[in-house]
Amino acid sequence: MAHQEPEQHIVSYGTYVLVWLGLLVLTGLTVAVAGTDLGNFSVWMAILIAGIKSLLVLFIFMHIRYESQLFTVMILIVLFALVIFISLTFFDVSYR
Amino acid sequence: MTVTTEFAVEKHSDHTGAKIGMWLFLFTELLLFGGVFILYSVYRYKYAQDFHIAAFELNKVMGAVNTIILLTSSLTMALSIGALQRYNRKLANIFLVSTILLAVLFLVNKYFEWGAKIDHGIYPGSKLMESSFNYGENLFFGLYYSMTGLHGVHVIVGIVLLTVMLYIINKEPGSVYVIEPKRAREMEGSRIMLGKNASTNPQDIALIDDTVRRVEISVRHYNTEKTFDRSNIIKLENSGLYWHLVDIIWIFLFPLFYLIT
Numbered sequence: 395m396a397h398q399e400p401e402q403h404i405v406s407y408g409t410y411v412l413v414w415l416g417l418l419v420l421t422g423l424t425v426a427v428a429g430t431d432l433g434n435f436s437v438w439m440a441i442l443i444a445g446i447k448s449l450l451v452l453f454i455f456m457h458i459r460y461e462s463q464l465f466t467v468m469i470l471i472v473l474f475a476l477v478i479f480i481s482l483t484f485f486d487v488s489y490r
Numbered sequence: 491m492t493v494t495t496e497f498a499v500e501k502h503s504d505h506t507g508a509k510i511g512m513w514l515f516l517f518t519e520l521l522l523f524g525g526v527f528i529l530y531s532v533y534r535y536k537y538a539q540d541f542h543i544a545a546f547e548l549n550k551v552m553g554a555v556n557t558i559i560l561l562t563s564s565l566t567m568a569l570s571i572g573a574l575q576r577y578n579r580k581l582a583n584i585f586l587v588s589t590i591l592l593a594v595l596f597l598v599n600k601y602f603e604w605g606a607k608i609d610h611g612i613y614p615g616s617k618l619m620e621s622s623f624n625y626g627e628n629l630f631f632g633l634y635y636s637m638t639g640l641h642g643v644h645v646i647v648g649i650v651l652l653t654v655m656l657y658i659i660n661k662e663p664g665s666v667y668v669i670e671p672k673r674a675r676e677m678e679g680s681r682i683m684l685g686k687n688a689s690t691n692p693q694d695i696a697l698i699d700d701t702v703r704r705v706e707i708s709v710r711h712y713n714t715e716k717t718f719d720r721s722n723i724i725k726l727e728n729s730g731l732y733w734h735l736v737d738i739i740w741i742f743l744f745p746l747f748y749l750i751t
Contacts, residue, residue, distance in 0.1 A: 402505075404575050405568075414565040421557050421744075425550070428749035440745035448738045455568045456734045457727075462506065465513060472517045476524045483528050487535065 403460035413454045420447050503721050512728040516735050519644075523739050526637055530746065533629045540626020545750045547612060548634070552603050553748035556596055557740065563592035564737040567652075567730045574723050579659065582726070586656050589733065593649045600642055604635075634747055641743060644736045655729045659722045668706050678702075 424443040432439060453459040458466060534541045570585035611618035614632050623631075680698050698705065 402575060405572060407569060407572055410565055410568045410572065414561060417561045417564075418558065421554065421561065424745050425554055425749065428745065428751070437750070440749060441742075444742045444745055447741045451564060451734050451738050451741070455564055455737075456731055461509070464506075465509070468510075468513060468517070472520055476521070479524065480528055480531070483532060484535070487532050 403457075405454065405457070405460070409454060413450050416450055417447055420450075503724070505724055508724050508728060509731075512731050516731060519735060523637075523640070526633070526640065527742070527746075530633050530637065533626070533633065534746075534750075537626025537629060540624055541630050541750060544623075544627040544630035545747065547607070547610075547631075548748050549603060549606075550748050550751075552599060553744050556599050556603075557744045559592050559596045559599070560737050560740050563589045563596070564734055566592065567733045571723075571727050571730045574659065574726055577718075579718055582659065583656065586652060586659075586726075590649055590652050590656070593645055593652070593733075597642065597645055597649075600638070600645075637743060638747070641736070641739055644739070648733050648736050651729050651732060655726055659718070659726060668704060 420443055424440055427439050427443070428436065430436075452469070458469070566585045566588040570582045570589060573579075573581035573585060607613065612631060613619070614628075614635060619628055619631065678698055678700065
């Protein structure tokens, strides 16, 4: 009676568990890296690892990998807006 | 004599549209947190040393445990959606309840963490902070409380949302089918029986004549193991999207506050 939903991509349980394990390993890594002295680099390392973790969540848990391109484009637009905000703010703060 | 009239029921659902709507909302959340992250990064840039020292007060182990809890709750959320997509409502329930419990556990930890800090006199406007903490350290804790607090509010909202979803995916869906005038004309002269015992109770039999404009038939569905209202899947998926976003925000909060010593 209801319209047939378009066939959805169903991700295997195993994939989710693997992503979760990856996230745990990356959490361990970020804690380990924080313990070593990398100077200024440690901030970027922390952000890099957090970025990779977010991409894992975004692409697999939040299904962006299996959705239409439209979603990727929308997310990129928002991230681009954020980058503009951040860079303009720092441009202001650094040269004040 | 019984005449059977067939009628089709249209139930409109738009999977992609629903998801786009949810994502648009998530973008506003992203910009909300993005704003406070900018605030954090500017102050950290200006008071790098103070932020360093202040972060020693935070309990790294507690933060790491909460990270693991939240990551695991994201996993159970994804598994719950996966189970519902496979029409396994029982498994979806188990995983959804696990997600809610993990979220509560996260907040319990947060309560003890904040509690310990407040006991030590570290909270915005406290005597200790005003007298012996310098400006940058005060900023650090101001940001710590407001950002983890804002995140905590989102966890609470998530718990409420997921609890409502637990009810929604398990409730017996009822539907009202409406037969519009054009179709109703085809049924003219027929009778509609109301109630189970209509055949024995003439008062329950209504005749459809030209005064009838519309016939509404209310149908009660009963969930079985494999069949249930499929439109619930997209609702659970969208709730999951929210929960994963809360997880992503914590993924950034954890290293930026706990691991900068």
